Amino acid sequence: ATRKLFFLPGDGIGPEAMAEVRKLVDVMNADHAAGFEIEEGLVGGIAYDTHGQSISETDMERAQAADAVLFGAVGGPKWDGVGYDVRPEAGLLRLRKDLELFANLRPAICYPALAGSSSLKRELVEGLDILIVRELTGGTYFGEPKEIRDLGNGQKRGIDTQVYDTYEIERISGVAFELARTRQNRVCSMEKRNVMKSGVLWNEVVTANHAAHYADVELSHMLADAGGMQLVRRPKQFDVIVTDNLFGDLLSDVAAMLTGSLGMLPSASLGAPDEKTGTRKALYEPVHGSAPDIAGKGIANPLAMIASFAMCLRYSFGMVAEAERLEAAIAATLDDGVMTADIVGEGGTAVGTGEMGDAVIAR
Numbered sequence: 001a002t003r004k005l006f007f008l009p010g011d012g013i014g015p016e017a018m019a020e021v022r023k024l025v026d027v028m029n030a031d032h033a034a035g036f037e038i039e040e041g042l043v044g045g046i047a048y049d050t051h052g053q054s055i056s057e058t059d060m061e062r063a064q065a066a067d068a069v070l071f072g073a074v075g076g077p078k079w080d081g082v083g084y085d086v087r088p089e090a091g092l093l094r095l096r097k098d099l100e101l102f103a104n105l106r107p108a109i110c111y112p113a114l115a116g117s118s119s120l121k122r123e124l125v126e127g128l129d130i131l132i133v134r135e136l137t138g139g140t141y142f143g144e145p146k147e148i149r150d151l152g153n154g155q156k157r158g159i160d161t162q163v164y165d166t167y168e169i170e171r172i173s174g175v176a177f178e179l180a181r182t183r184q185n186r187v188c189s190m191e192k193r194n195v196m197k198s199g200v201l202w203n204e205v206v207t208a209n210h211a212a213h214y215a216d217v218e219l220s221h222m223l224a225d226a227g228g229m230q231l232v233r234r235p236k237q238f239d240v241i242v243t244d245n246l247f248g249d250l251l252s253d254v255a256a257m258l259t260g261s262l263g264m265l266p267s268a269s270l271g272a273p274d275e276k277t278g279t280r281k282a283l284y285e286p287v288h289g290s291a292p293d294i295a296g297k298g299i300a301n302p303l304a305m306i307a308s309f310a311m312c313l314r315y316s317f318g319m320v321a322e323a324e325r326l327e328a329a330i331a332a333t334l335d336d337g338v339m340t341a342d343i344v345g346e347g348g349t350a351v352g353t354g355e356m357g358d359a360v361i362a363r
């Protein structure tokens with residue numbers, strides 16, 4: 001079978017990290033006949049420099065046609081002054097919107113070798129494996145009205161509106177329940193039903209969806225502020241957390257800091273399964289940005305990008321054993337003390353981006 005990958009390396013360290021995934025894909029094709037086909041396009045600042053848009057129509061079509069999109073990072077000081085519609089992030093937002101990527105998966109995994117470098121106590125984070133499922137295309141970031149209104153008396157009013165419809169809550173909670181079945185079978189839903197109507201509806205729909213289709217999964221509910229506290233206090237109590245766009249943004253960043261470095265964190269954004277084929281649109285990207293401060297030096301940590309590819313194997317191609325093997329290789333690399341500058345401890349020797357990629361492939 002052919003498996004069509006569309007690479008959008010982007011700016012800064014994006015292409016440096018993506019090069020390590022390309023090496024890995026080449027090895028999987030050569031040694032294991034994995035049948036990956038890679039196309040590559042432009043996104044972000046480099047796309048703007050080349051043709052004046054943050055992503056071209058042609059590349060949008062190629063993204064639509066691919067089985068999975070791998071995205072590096074976009075942006076940098078060079079493009080800080082460009083117009084709003086052509087700014088680097090616009091390309092990423094367009095991809096999320098046009099591919100209808102409503103489910104954002106942010107794992108927070110603490111590798112044993114890094115448990116000591118977390119900002120928290122080792123016993124709190126060692127063995128941590130949380131998956132935050134964040135709704136990505138609705139809620140406060142998109143609801144109407146959204147404006148700054150001039151009240152005419154020297155006052156202005158900034159307005160954002162949280163809107164959620166039943167179907168949006170059903171489909172995101174469905175993703176969370178299904179993923180839970182492949183893990184520890186537990187979902188914690190977070191909202192603020194005590195002060196928000198959309199929170200009341202969220203709670204009702206998640207509960208009803210659970211009773212109707214996922215009663216085998218253990219479901220709990222938590223107010224999102226208490227959830228934030230629990231994430232820091234006793235993070236290992238969670239398996240899958242499902243929450244809205246705004247709370248998910250905050251909670252996933254909190255969870256990220258339980259694990260060590262930004263250079264370690266992958267993410268996946270998934271669309272709805274196609275009714276005929278069962279396949280879904282998907283984009284995989286590291287959580288970090290283009291890191292202009294270290295770009296071009298060959299020292300960026302490629303593990304977030306490589307771990308994003310592991311998610312791609314699991315969620316787009318059902319290659320669960322291969323994904324687990326790749327994740328185990330990442331853990332083994334770290335166990336052997338092979339680390340880039342961002343994660344190496346005091347007195348340790350850092351390797352470069354290419355050596356890190358090679359070390360994972362070797363294992």
Ligand code: NAI
Binds near residue numbers: 287292300
């Ligand atoms: P950043 O994530 O690029 O960097 C933050 C800090 O973490 C820097 O000190 C950087 O060197 C370090 N870092 C990040 N990834 C690393 C890696 N893989 N290996 C080693 N060190 C790493 O965030 P920042 O500095 O706020 O933004 C830089 C640019 O990236 C901006 O133009 C921003 O708009 C853009 N950005 C793009 C994102 C995306 O493409 N999805 C996400 C976040 C920021």
Ligand code: MG
Binds near residue numbers: 249250253
């Ligand atoms: Mg955020």
